[in-house]
Amino acid sequence: MSISLPALEPLLPGLLLVGVAILLLMYEVFAGQADRTYAAHLAVVGLGLSMFLSLKAVGTPRALLFGTDLANAPLIVDDFARVASALVAAAGLVAALLSPSYAKNAGHDHGEYYGLILFAVVGMMIMSMAGDLMTFFLGLETMSIAVYALTGLRAHDPRSTEAALKYFLMGAFATGFLLFGIALVYGATASVSLATLATFKAGSPLLTLGIALILIGFAFKVAAVPFHMWAPDVYEGAPTPVTGFMAVGVKAAAFIALLRLVHSGLGVSAQTDSTWIPILSALAVLTILVGNVLALVQQNVKRMLAYSSVSHAGYLLIGVVAAARGEASAGSAIIFYLTSYTFMTLGAFGVLTFLERKEGGPESERYGAFAGIGFRHPALGMAMSLFMVALAGMPPTGGFFGKLYLFTAAIRAEETWLALVGIAGSLISVYYYLRVIVAFYMREVPEPGPTPTATRSAQLTLGVALAAFFVLQLGLFPAPLLALTKSAMLSLGL
């Protein structure tokens, strides 16, 4: 088998990022003490171009790489993969925009940082294209290893190294489960291809155990309860822009891969032996309730956002249940939700980056530390209010339509009770999201209290503005993205 260059064309968005990442790493050798803002700019241009290439190819036929049919092609570049690639590239782009001023503030201005973000995005793209479980595993690890390093980048901050070690050990533990599950599936079906997996109707014990272990691995990665213990510590300790990137990118990639899995192998076995639906439903309910209740009691805004991201994983799991039931609109609802979630969460972490103090530390992340910010920095206050309202799922934001489509899909799949749990969870979440707005606008400024030094930079402003624009845009004109997600799901054969 020879590989000619034109055959690699569908992979161009990913290859481009690999090229830019290697360039950044190589240049780091010569860069000396220089300012690394150029690295951020290069990464942003690369990610933007990659996003554009992915979106431009939407609508063209499916491309199979290194194989001839679905059963033996490790990489499947269809509209689903293209839309997902554009989404994770957008997440990386906003995260890269948030980074330069944070990095300078925290004194860890390295060019490798942006290289690692690019490698993580490439891993996420591979996850969305994976036609077999082994390719999926390689994509997952490409992403994870880069993110472990990103988490621990503030090597002189005990919170950052603690977060990195916790994330690393829990992530590697989850990888162990996932890989053992893949090995068992290989044993049961003599193949790791998702298309072959779909032809196995009755689950042998080996296959069932394998899929169960793979699901445990997934649950760890998306921080679903009861596999969420690592998330709050890791989110709190990681550098703020990395936390945002992790919360949206890793979650989006994992759910997108899970969606492909559900629409091939798992979906069929779910419809025939229906073991998985109750398990996934229980996971969704637990995740929503525990995530929301624990978010209520947090005093640290970064930790609150960590638990809220756990609960968002729960809402998305409702969509996965509906998709496993064969509901066609569930998949596009999940992609829509992930897109709006990406922008509102990165926006919220962007505002936190703005307010980060030079000395860092947990004190600057408490609700009280934000007293009066809404008046001193009106634009920042408005942006944060918008993101909180969006996270709570209120109109006119993308968060509202995300929840609307997701819960409608659940009701159509005759899982009304799951939709009700989701709505109940959203109602609880209104309390702690509004609490941030209250802190911003309605709390007395402690005198002579420490005033957060808003770190300003053009990139950071642009990042938060982009996030705010898309959150509003998706709330006012959801139709274009919905059409895009529908064509993505059509390419999966639905």
Next chain:
Amino acid sequence: MSPAIPVENYLYLAIVLFSIGAAGVLIRRNAIVVFMCIELMLNAANLVLISFARHHADPAGHIYVLLVMAVAAAEVAVGLAIMIAMFRERKSIHVDDLRDMHG
């Protein structure tokens, strides 16, 4: 291949190895030992892959094992670097000492 050992035996051995590894992760407190236990879990998966590759007469399984080894090596590189950073900060790599953050 002399009187073949049935593939089930390899599977049982792998499950035992995997369980020892998973239990070790939960019980041991030294980060390096925890990481060794995780490696044990990965190697259990490798054993399953290689024995079923033989069983199914499918060469792809052998290649998967090589891929897993490469990934595990990359993980070691990053993991040990994180542990060194942690040791420099706290002079300890006990996971029980990881409690600056909680709640």
